[in-house]
Amino acid sequence: MTEAWAVIVAGGSGSRFSSTQDKLLVPVAGKPVLQRTLEAFLATSDIAGIVLVAASDALETYQTLVQTAFPMPRVPVLLTSGGSTRRDSVYQGLLALPQNVDLVAIHDAARPLITPDLITATMHAVLQGAAGAILGLPIVDTVKSLDPATGHIRNTIDRNTLWRAQTPQTFRREIIVKAHQMVPAETPVTDDAQLLELAGLGPILPIPGDERNLKVTTPPDIQRAEAFLAGSP
8 A cells, every 4th residue: 555645845944035034934814834734734635644844943843833733633743854955855854754655745835725635636646657746837928038148038938838836746755766866966956856857757747736826935925825715816
């Protein structure tokens, strides 16, 4: 039987949100961002456990939040220290997984409106044979490429082949670990699926996401999340 866990990455500095305030502790309609994110995964019946990866100086605070908000969680919630980059933090989360875990859903803690249905959709795609599956949305705006030397518009990119990536991004555990090991540490990557792309591992399936699955990056994103929760478009 497949054992699936989540690795939730909460190790970022959040400097674009505030230099003094941890965005994951900011309330969204009365609940901290991190609590809402954890609630969604705890409500996903196929998830057998969670590893929460955090900066070392935030571990105690997040542990207190977990214990207060979820005194008797449905599944284990383990905390571990992250690294200096998101990629490092994800790898630390992977190393903290129990040995029997087959499937891992990697998610940004700053996406509090993720739903169990979307989490499960990525998992089912991998169980059906994909190496990985990620949530995303097709780009609807016209996309321009700029000349880096002049800053002038160079050309228009065909948007029909472009998607905006979201999380969770779900993988066979052995494949995402292998990708981390194959791609040199100094190679810049911006999401987990890119590691599989660079390592030549696949296929990776795109799963339609949701505009409400926003990432809290700046203060106005809190208002957007609350509007979504209130049913506003």
